[in-house]
Amino acid sequence: MNKDCENWLLTPAAMGRVDDAAARSGMNSYGLMEKAGQAVSAAALRLFPGARRFVVLSGPGNNGGDGYVTARALSEAGAAVSIFRLGDPSRLKGDAATAFAHCLLDGDDLDAYQPWAGDVVVDAIFGAGLDRPVPDTVRHVIERVNVASIPVIAVDLPSGLDGRTGRVLGAAFTAVHTVTFMTRKPAHVLLPGRRLCGSVEVYDIGVPMRIVAGEAGCVRVNSPSEWQYEFPSEGLESHKFSRGHLTVFSGPAAATGAARLSAAAGLRIGAGLVTLASPTAALETNAAQLTAVMLKAIDNPSDLAVYLDDPRHNAFVIGPGFGIGERTRAFALALKDRLVVLDADAITSFRDEPNALFNAFSGGDFRLVLTPHEGEFARLFPDLATDERQSKIERALAAAVRAHAVIVYKGADTVIAAPDGRVLVNDNAPAWLATAGSGDVLAGMIGGLLAQGMPAFEAAAAGVFLHGKAGTAAGRGLTSEHLITSIER
Numbered sequence: 001m002n003k004d005c006e007n008w009l010l011t012p013a014a015m016g017r018v019d020d021a022a023a024r025s026g027m028n029s030y031g032l033m034e035k036a037g038q039a040v041s042a043a044a045l046r047l048f049p050g051a052r053r054f055v056v057l058s059g060p061g062n063n064g065g066d067g068y069v070t071a072r073a074l075s076e077a078g079a080a081v082s083i084f085r086l087g088d089p090s091r092l093k094g095d096a097a098t099a100f101a102h103c104l105l106d107g108d109d110l111d112a113y114q115p116w117a118g119d120v121v122v123d124a125i126f127g128a129g130l131d132r133p134v135p136d137t138v139r140h141v142i143e144r145v146n147v148a149s150i151p152v153i154a155v156d157l158p159s160g161l162d163g164r165t166g167r168v169l170g171a172a173f174t175a176v177h178t179v180t181f182m183t184r185k186p187a188h189v190l191l192p193g194r195r196l197c198g199s200v201e202v203y204d205i206g207v208p209m210r211i212v213a214g215e216a217g218c219v220r221v222n223s224p225s226e227w228q229y230e231f232p233s234e235g236l237e238s239h240k241f242s243r244g245h246l247t248v249f250s251g252p253a254a255a256t257g258a259a260r261l262s263a264a265a266g267l268r269i270g271a272g273l274v275t276l277a278s279p280t281a282a283l284e285t286n287a288a289q290l291t292a293v294m295l296k297a298i299d300n301p302s303d304l305a306v307y308l309d310d311p312r313h314n315a316f317v318i319g320p321g322f323g324i325g326e327r328t329r330a331f332a333l334a335l336k337d338r339l340v341v342l343d344a345d346a347i348t349s350f351r352d353e354p355n356a357l358f359n360a361f362s363g364g365d366f367r368l369v370l371t372p373h374e375g376e377f378a379r380l381f382p383d384l385a386t387d388e389r390q391s392k393i394e395r396a397l398a399a400a401v402r403a404h405a406v407i408v409y410k411g412a413d414t415v416i417a418a419p420d421g422r423v424l425v426n427d428n429a430p431a432w433l434a435t436a437g438s439g440d441v442l443a444g445m446i447g448g449l450l451a452q453g454m455p456a457f458e459a460a461a462a463g464v465f466l467h468g469k470a471g472t473a474a475g476r477g478l479t480s481e482h483l484i485t486s487i488e489r
């Protein structure tokens with residue numbers, strides 16, 4: 001993959017504009033299609049050297065054009081190839097018509113394809129141009145291929161997948177491998193798309209980088225290069241006070257564990273000091289289980305006001321196990337001038353009056369990080385959550401703008417969005433992070449990075465990435481306690 005653009009995500013519409021600009025620049029656009037098809041052919045031969053037959057399914061647009069180039073290249077390499085077409089090939093236009101004309105193999109209608117054992121399907125029916133549910137002919141061929149367990153290599157995207165949202169339009173192939181061009185698209189990283197793509201190969205077909213960069217925007221895949229420049233580094237001059245002071249609010253005596261997980265994670269990610277602010281009634285329970293984390297009794301907003309008199313208490317996590325209601329809202333609003341991660345119960349507490357929260361944090365730099373999972377997101381942003389037209393990226397961004405906050409919209413495909421338009425999609429989280437308390441650990445990690453002076457967007461992105469990395473290092477069967485000890489900065 002080209003290093004310049006390995007994290008970029010372009011929507012199909014943006015990639016369409018790239019194609020147009022490349023053609024206007026005087027490039028030979030058929031040459032791009034030729035390279036695309038050659039790359040797919042090479043991948044097919046590399047991955048399935050023992051295939052009895054490659055079956056190329058070619059559609060009515062340029063994705064189908066890529067398919068005709070692939071079929072020709074496979075045949076020239078000596079492989080057995082059959083082509084099945086959607087639509088009348090005499091109606092192909094432009095480069096796809098040229099690719100068809102250069103491919104001298106006979107083909108048949110898509111309906112006629114009956115899978116044989118030993119087939120490998122090259123799916124070139126639809127790519128970026130799919131804009132409505134697939135027709136029945138395609139749905140039926142997908143079903144036949146699935147039933148026969150035929151491996152599929154997808155060209156650009158598995159047919160049926162919406163490149164912008166990662167959703168399935170009617171039905172979609174499940175590929176073992178997808179070859180896409182220049183950059184990944186949102187559907188390669190958003191669910192369910194990511195699961196349907198198999199391994200994703202990004203092939204540079206030679207569109208000049210300046211043209212791709214012109215459409216790249218601020219939506220990327222989360223990786224250290226997106227936040228490393230702000231990552232805190234301790235030096236010889238550091239002391240614990242210079243590394244920030246994170247405060248995590250504990251719930252009542254019967255619900256203290258979640259906050260302790262956040263606090264321990266905040267310490268582990270490098271905050272110099274971490275205090276657990278606990279109701280007096282839960283002090284003993286907490287004290288029995290804390291060592292490096294400090295403890296402070298805070299029962300009500302006036303205790304909190306006194307605590308906030310010390311400006312060194314710079315970052316806060318509120319929500320894990322804290323309880324839902326008026327007291328939670330009062331605590332959260334009292335923190336409006338500090339760096340805050342608002343998670344779990346604290347999110348739910350604003351279900352009926354989200355604007356009270358958004359308004360409190362609306363002025364100045366963004367300093368609020370909201371970490372909702374799917375259900376919590378729907379409580380704060382019900383209209384966005386139910387808008388089927390928008391992708392998870394678009395929803396997170398709209399929420400960030402509305403809340404004047406960094407949004408960490410959690411899941412296996414966590415999206416991190418800032419009000420200024422930056423968005424990162426995370427793809428390194430293992431499925432075994434779906435365990436009790438793992439979100440509490442994440443909130444503490446982000447809080448610990450905020451305490452050390454990392455700006456909110458970068459802290460959120462780094463927290464999510466390092467959480468995924470820690471989960472991978474901990475391995476299957478991890479518990480949240482083990483996750484914390486696996487955190488590496």
Ligand SMILES: NC(=O)C1=CN([C@@H]2O[C@H](COP(=O)(O)OP(=O)(O)OC[C@H]3O[C@@H](n4cnc5c(N)ncnc54)[C@H](OP(=O)(O)O)[C@@H]3O)[C@@H](O)[C@H]2O)[C@@H](O)CC1
Binds near residue numbers: 127131134207
């Ligand atoms: N990125 C790059 O640099 C390069 C990209 N390249 C390739 O181009 C691909 C994009 O090509 P594309 O724009 O022609 O779109 P594509 O996916 O072939 O589909 C459009 C056709 O499908 C039809 N159609 C759509 N939905 C339908 C439905 N539900 N049911 C039935 N029909 C439906 C639609 O018909 P219409 O809507 O006009 O009726 C139209 O005929 C891209 O994925 C990549 O593989 C390379 O060649 C090299 C350079």
Ligand SMILES: Nc1ncnc2c1ncn2[C@@H]1O[C@H](COP(=O)(O)OP(=O)(O)O)[C@@H](O)[C@H]1O
Binds near residue numbers: 373411430432436467
């Ligand atoms: N299937 C999955 N694959 C990868 N990461 C996941 C998956 N399910 C959940 N996660 C991650 O695990 C964490 C769970 O957080 P949350 O739902 O708040 O759990 P809890 O409330 O138990 O702490 C989030 O960071 C989320 O992104």
Ligand SMILES: [K+]
Binds near residue numbers: 063123125127156
């Ligand atoms: K395809």
